[in-house]
Amino acid sequence: MIRIAHLVDDTTAGGVTRYLDFLRQDPQMARIADHQVCVVPRHAPARAGIDADMIVSHLAITWRGLPGLMALRARHSGLPLVHVEHSYSEGFTAANVTHRTRFHHLLRCAYALFDRVVAVSAAQAGWMERRGLVRAQALDVIPPCVDLAPCTALEAPRGPVRVLGAVGRFETQKGFDVLIRAFRSLPDPFLRLALFGEGAARAELETLAAGDPRILFPGFTARPEEAYAACDAIAMPSRWEPYGLVALEANAAGRPVLMSRVDGLKDQAARGNTPVTELSEEAWTDAIARLTEAERPEIDRSLATARPTRDGWARLVEDLLGENEGERLAQTA
Incomplete structure (x- = not known):
């Protein structure tokens, strides 16, 4: 079974926590992979012991946290590394960001560390593409879901x-x-x-x-x-x-x-x-x-169904792990 480690630094009640509960508990998601939630230090996720076939970051990207993401990439250089962007969007930037050039530079630097960046909506993905924040071939759209x-x-x-x-x-x-x-x-x-x-x-x-x-x-x-x-x-x-x-x-x-x-x-x-x-x-x-x-x-x-979420994760896992997964797991067993 493919093991996916979902990294978070906050487990208080909220949309992200409920989404991760869905990934862990939904029977159809369980056929795709074993989803495990790993609570990590906010600015030093590489310090956590992670045993998985794929690592998915649900962490908020900040300048202070950027060195920690670089260390995470270096420590797990042989694993697919994915980031799900829950926080930032065109509307967020318009309402909260004064120095937008600097902010966009931060996102480009952070997103470049990941094999894939997952937008949670097509509108968010469109903003990422227009601003050149992530390479088109590294961008996926997977809407989140909860138990409906x-x-x-x-x-x-x-x-x-x-x-x-x-x-x-x-x-x-x-x-x-x-x-x-x-x-x-x-x-x-x-x-x-x-x-x-x-x-x-x-x-x-x-x-x-x-x-x-x-x-x-x-x-x-x-x-x-x-x-x-x-x-x-x-x-x-x-x-x-x-x-x-x-x-x-x-x-x-x-x-x-x-x-x-x-x-x-x-x-x-x-x-x-x-x-x-x-x-x-x-x-x-x-x-x-x-x-x-x-x-x-x-x-x-x-x-209003979970199908886009399930299909999105199935495609992402297949793209990143499917081609040589049997051979790779045999070598690491």
Whole structure:
């Protein structure tokens, strides 16, 4: 059995952790390889004892961490080394990076250490290609996934959208501040906005919502399907979003998504979701009004599946290990 070591430096609850749980536990993924999660020092991953046929980095790339990646490449020069880019995207760069030439140089240096770089969305891959961050032949697109069974088991809501939900960390990235201001501008007393999550911006968001009893903060739930079950539709006003697992889960649950037209969210409109072209209070007020006053958008739940993830990893493993795998494993047994 092929052994793949997935390197992380943080195992707190979040999209990456849930994705790795899927890779480890999904029966079809288990036919591709034995996926093991290895927790490594943030800036010195080469110090960890790694016994695998392929190494996959899920680490955030930084200048401080670059020497550690170089050491990882040197120590495991005979193994395929892959990086999955969870953090950076065109939207992230626009919102957070001042010295973009320097930032792009960092990414080019880091990505060059890997045999393959995996983008989590076609939009992210397009940004990498336009900026010349990675060689085209070394770039793959594999969308992440989680266990969708609890969401697909939910009955799709019927009738007009009355409860709009938002699911995720309470941080600047998610744009929940814009969502609250936009929702408050709507006069309908029967609408509800439920924000599921926790984070550093909670106090700020509660202050923005103060005085509007229609806006609820149910808190974080370890079972996301419970959040989707309580809502008719989901809002994702993200400032950047390399992929956006919430959109995939919401669609699997039969819930339409009102989303920013940014990064990987652009890839997910094909399932029947509604992009909002501008992240402003006015644009989102108008979009929410249209969503709640019109017929519910038809969501193609059949497109919200794990198949692209499984197929992507199968192709990558075959490309990197398939040709001479039997002979190579025999030599190292």
